[in-house]
Amino acid sequence: MLGTRIVRVEQRRPDLRFPFPDAFGERLTGRGIVALGRRAKYLLLDLDDGQVLVMHLGMSGSFRVEGGEPADADTPGAFHYDRSKMAAHDHVVFHLSNGRRVTYNDPRRFGFMDLVSRHALPEHPFFAGLGIEPLGNALNGASLASLMQGRRTPLKAALLDQKLIAGLGNIYVCEALHRAKLSPRRAAGTLARKNGAPTDRANLLAGTIREVLEAALLSGGSSLRDHRLTDGTMGYFQHTFRVYDREGEACPTPGCAGQVERIVQSGRSTFFCSKCQR
Numbered sequence: 001m002l003g004t005r006i007v008r009v010e011q012r013r014p015d016l017r018f019p020f021p022d023a024f025g026e027r028l029t030g031r032g033i034v035a036l037g038r039r040a041k042y043l044l045l046d047l048d049d050g051q052v053l054v055m056h057l058g059m060s061g062s063f064r065v066e067g068g069e070p071a072d073a074d075t076p077g078a079f080h081y082d083r084s085k086m087a088a089h090d091h092v093v094f095h096l097s098n099g100r101r102v103t104y105n106d107p108r109r110f111g112f113m114d115l116v117s118r119h120a121l122p123e124h125p126f127f128a129g130l131g132i133e134p135l136g137n138a139l140n141g142a143s144l145a146s147l148m149q150g151r152r153t154p155l156k157a158a159l160l161d162q163k164l165i166a167g168l169g170n171i172y173v174c175e176a177l178h179r180a181k182l183s184p185r186r187a188a189g190t191l192a193r194k195n196g197a198p199t200d201r202a203n204l205l206a207g208t209i210r211e212v213l214e215a216a217l218l219s220g221g222s223s224l225r226d227h228r229l230t231d232g233t234m235g236y237f238q239h240t241f242r243v244y245d246r247e248g249e250a251c252p253t254p255g256c257a258g259q260v261e262r263i264v265q266s267g268r269s270t271f272f273c274s275k276c277q278r
Contacts, residue, residue, distance in 0.1 A: 001045065001094075001102060005032045010093040017058060017112040027115060028053065028094075040130050040166035044121075051115050054126060058110025064090075068099040130166040134209055139165070141203030145192035148202070155191070156184035157266050159209075171244045172212050174271050178243045179208040181253070183277045184263075184270045215240065243271040251276060 009025035021027070028047070035046035045053040092104040092113070104111070116124050131147070132138040147164045148155075159165060159173045177184055182201060191202040242252050247262040251273040258275025 001033050001096060001100075002036055003033065004100070005030065005097040006094055007097055008095040010095070012091050012093075016061075016091060016106060016109045017056075018114075020113060021115045024113070024115070027051070039127060040133070040162060041169075042126060046118065050118050052118050052121055054114045054116055054121075054124075055104075056111050056113075058106060058108065058112070060108040061104060061106035061111030064103045064105060065100055066103065067101045129163050131162060131164040132166065134165050134168050135213055139206055139209065141198035141206045144202045144206050145196060145198035148188040148190075149192035149196055151188040153188050154184060154265055155182060155186045155188045156270055158188035160266070160268070168209070170268050170270075171241075172209070172216065174244045175242055176205065176208045176212045178253075178272060178277060179212065180205040181277050183274070184265060184272050186278070243273065246271060 006028050007030075009028050011020060011025045014020060031051075032048035033045060034048050035044075037044040037046070041056060043055040043057075045055065047053065086105060086107060089105045089107045090103050091106055091109070094102040094104075096102065104113075114126070116126075121127055132143060148158055151158055156173055156177065159168055159177075160170065162168075174184070180201065182205060191199055191205065193199055243260045246260045249260050251258040251260060253273065253276045256273060256276040258273040260271055261274055263270050263272075
């Protein structure tokens with residue numbers, strides 16, 4: 001998409017999770033795409049008129065890229081779930097000047113799109129209260145200790161709080177906590193010493209969060225039943241899950257005789273090993 005112009009926009013319904021902005025397609029038509037970025041779980045597409053197309057995938061949204069030269073070929077491979085184009089759930093199609101079509105597909109329609117001016121972005125309700133980036137330089141043991149100090153909430157819930165750390169999701173928190181051997185039930189405040197300094201646990205967890213996210217990026221993300229990469233294929237990180245969605249299986253930690261358990265915290269499934277995660 002970078003460096004191309006939006007030739008035409010097919011908007012096939014009036015809303016997703018929220019209504020589309022007024023004259024959505026007309027405002028995008030003819031605009032050049034000058035930058036692509038991300039903040040937390042939001043995708044940011046900067047346009048040549050100073051507007052930013054803000055996109056959120058929700059729970060089941062994905063983009064599929066087709067067309068252009070050379071013509072796309074089917075991608076072979078063994079996938080965790082069978083692929084499905086689900087054309088009935090293609091809600092927006094961006095036709096680009098390079099001949100590509102970028103299609104937004106969202107079966108559950110929990111995703112959304114908005115147009116926001118670049119200078120107003122930091123104060124926009126979507127972004128004003130967001131926490132630090134988990135892959136940014138700001139995330140380390142000291143910052144984790146500062147964020148968690150005095151908090152009695154379970155560590156799992158605190159890590160999912162987007163006002164503290166922006167962009168961490170349920171799967172990756174489960175995986176990071178297992179690598180760090182920390183219980184999701186542990187009080188978040190235990191990552192900080194009485195003087196506010198980070199504990200060894202805080203330093204370890206900061207490292208495992210980064211390791212898990214970087215591994216997932218290299219693998220193309222974590223694909224569930226209705227999540228796809230841009231070419232329609234599945235992400236492979238799910239094949240390396242240690243605990244997520246592995247209830248009843250043996251804990252993969254060397255020397256641990258425990259098994260993966262599932263509990264519900266704040267309405268979300270948590271997978272962990274109570275024997276080695278303390």
